[in-house]
Amino acid sequence: MARIFGHIYGQPVGSTYENRRALRNAGVHAPLRAGISGTGNDGADSIVVSGGYVDDKDYGDTIVYTGHGGRDSDTGRQVRDQELSDPGNAGLVRAGLEGLHVRVVRGRNPDSPYAPSSGLRYDGLFRVESYGAKVGIDGFRIWQFTLVKIPDEAPTTATPPPLQSTIDTDTNGPGPASVTETVIQRIVRSSKVVQQVKAWYCHECQVCGLAIEVAGGLYSEGAHIQALGSPHHGPDVVENVLCLCPNDHVRFDNGAIYLSNDLKVIDARTDQITGALTVNRSHRIDPQYVANHRARWTTGTGRE
Structure with a gap:
């Protein structure tokens, strides 16, 4: 099947699914187990966010998503370094480089206020804003991807994560950068x-x-x-x-x-x-x- 970057017909934002099989049957996320659907050649078309990696951070409209690989399936902890050559990780890189839209599905996660209480929920289109490697909580190298919700989608949360400025533009000392709300008109390109x-x-x-x-x-x-x-x-x-x-x-x-x-x-x-x-x-x-x-x-x- 051709990989679709964008919404799936008949599956509006907010659609819910009982399990991964139902999610796959709907065409929203193809893999039954993997959290990333994609390859380095094609790009990633969808991810599932369910708190499976301890380094994940979900801020609603911004998600810091840990890539695939190196996790013990029994304990959920990182036991080896991740590789950017992993198909899913490479797919997210390609999505970022090409500006491809990634469908984000959230699964049940008691630690996240943005997750559904049960099953899975399609939460709309995000873009890969940046990516990079770091040593994670468990002491192994991980790759992390910052995904930001597409602006013309309904917001998941009205409160963005706090951003700290390292540039002192105030005589009273450094502090958070001022934020100005703007409306941007963009040409939709294929x-x-x-x-x-x-x-x-x-x-x-x-x-x-x-x-x-x-x-x-x-x-x-x-x-x-x-x-x-x-x-x-x-x-x-x-x-x-x-x-x-x-x-x-x-x-x-x-x-x-x-x-x-x-x-x-x-x-x-x-x-x-x-x-x-x-x-x-x-x-x-x-x-x-x-x-x-x-x-x-x-x-x-x-x-x-």
Whole structure:
């Protein structure tokens, strides 16, 4: 079955399930035992939070989730180091790198005020904000993932965990940073489109050929040729997306480089060709989007 990143049809937030079998039958979380559904290649599409790891922290809209591996099934304690190469852990890394939405299911946990009193409950979509390793309570290395609830979902709790500031911006001494509530409008982008383009190039930048390796795998960014949203209104399709490293993504989005009709890379400062864009034979780049990007930054004076 294809992995679905997002809500499952017919399973709204707040749906409850008697056991893991019912959860699997509903398509919300496939594994019957594992807490993470995912792989390093695909990404993680769902997790179950049930207090199985002593280092877990559940703040409602923010969850510090301990990765898979190294736990004694009888005692529930950590008995060996965790590895980031574990499929579930690698899946959460990939979800973070690609911005994939992860379904969060909470199971019964007497120690958590956010857990159901019995069975399991689907609590909506979260994103992997960050991850890292540390020595856990039991003295072994664990990998932990901070997941944050997607903003347009109904909140699980109105009170976020306290955040301490290490920067003194007050003459009376250091203290908590001030918090301002804002409303952010975001363009919804198709992760499938960007993932497909990245897969064609194995995360190698089409401009410079660089593939950035981070803990958990390779990293690249999907860059839209004709920008999305007003006033540019570029479409979210593979013909309008490039696979770039972060540096060249910034350069391209800000007009420091642009493309000629024959997909040569042009340095906007010198108007000189610096190389040719790498193009996979399966990737058909629409010349109109290229022309629109060039016109935006060169006002018609750039090389065609």
